[in-house]
Amino acid sequence: MxxxxxxxxxxxxxxxxxxxxxxxxxxxxxxxxxxxxxxxxxxxxxxxxxxxxxxxxxxxxxxxxxxxxxxxxxxxxxxxxxxxxxxxxxxxxxxxxxxxxxxxxxxxxxxxxxxxxxxxxxxxxxxxxxxxxxxxxxxxxxxxxxxxxxxxxxxxxxxxxxxxxxxxxGYIERGIRKNMFYEKLAAERCVDMFVSKLKGETFETEYKMPVFDRVDPQPAVKDMKNAVIALVTSGGICPKGNPDHIEASSASKFGEYDITGVNDLTSETYCTAHGGYDATYADQDADRVLPVDVLRDLEKEGVIGKLHNKFYTTVGNGTSVANAKRFGAEIVNRLVNDGVTAVILTST
Amino acid sequence: MCTIVPISQTVGANRIVPTIAIPHPLGNPSKTPEEEKILRRSLVERALKALQTEITEQTVFTE
Incomplete structure (x- = not known):
């Protein structure tokens, strides 16, 4: 049939x-x-x-x-x-x-x-x-x-x-890796590939690197004294206890947190959700990853117009490019709607 | 702002400020809290300078 x-x-x-x-x-x-x-x-x-x-x-x-x-x-x-x-x-x-x-x-x-x-x-x-x-x-x-x-x-x-x-x-790559057995050892295949490359001959990699897109640099901020600066991080900084359960690796979401009236991140109030680096230092003082304290000072001194009252955070640890792209697009949308001038993105 | 500059370059960041270390990019626990904050401020000021600089290609701001 x-x-x-x-x-x-x-x-x-x-x-x-x-x-x-x-x-x-x-x-x-x-x-x-x-x-x-x-x-x-x-x-x-x-x-x-x-x-x-x-x-x-x-x-x-x-x-x-x-x-x-x-x-x-x-x-x-x-x-x-x-x-x-x-x-x-x-x-x-x-x-x-x-x-x-x-x-x-x-x-x-x-x-x-x-x-x-x-x-x-x-x-x-x-x-x-x-x-x-x-x-x-x-x-x-x-x-x-x-x-x-x-x-x-x-x-x-x-x-x-x-x-x-x-x-x-004849199909388009799906990003699937398959284990294969070869007569030649990996080391030998690697050297063969290298020799071909040196000779200017064609060769085919066994593991392609992902292709990242490029964006044109944005124009410089002209008037910093009136600019609204937002903080975004892939270092996982979040309110203590990680209320939205952002995953320690392969994050499926990002968090948005209000920092109105917050002048300093302390070990009582903030921590990191990140599982890919030693959390000791960020848990002691999350300003080490998300510099709220310094930006508050710069805001008070009039160096910047305002620190945006929300920060955005996710965990950049084995997080898929597709998810990261999705988070980025959504975060940018919200920042633009809120009239943010520029962003400082910190990564660990 | 990142510690592993080649990663930021690979993923396409345009204005890059190198930082201290992976678990504490904007701090250094071996310093006193006061010294640490001065260090953090200098890095953030460098980021603000980067934001105010016109660029045409990926640029690493080392000072």
Missing amino acids: AFRIVHYINQFYAGIGGEEKADYKPEIRTGVVGPGMAFKGALKGEAEIVATVICGDSYFASNMDEAASAIIDMIREYKPDAFIAGPAFNAGRYGTACGAMCEAVSKEFGIPVISGMYPENPGVEMYRKHAWIVETPDSAAGMRKAVPAMAKLVLKLLKGEAVGRPSDE
């Missing part, structure tokens, strides 16, 4: 309409619609698209949680063995919707989920860890390349065959 697949597409690929129909609410149709036809051929009868979910890109983007849970309910009765979304090429909202649905389906049904996107689609950065995303060209002209590659990978996953490395299989 063929494996059962549910396919997700947007209003455009379903032939319903373009931007003017992007508010189209989710619906499910039995069988293939639009690009599903191409998949039908590429799956060679080994798997079958039993139903197609159609949802407008704007509708999904503005009602993500609601749309995802409605679609999950629609899919359930079709008992899928795998889920295909897109391909979305370089369409941002479509890619985000495909990624979000892959994540939701994978969580709910525990089945393989696969999409296809151009590497710069924002859906890639957001969801590559949750789905197999096959690399595609940037427009629908690449459909003929994308479909066979996606079909091949989904069949492998359905049959439980081993999936090779991203470069061999």
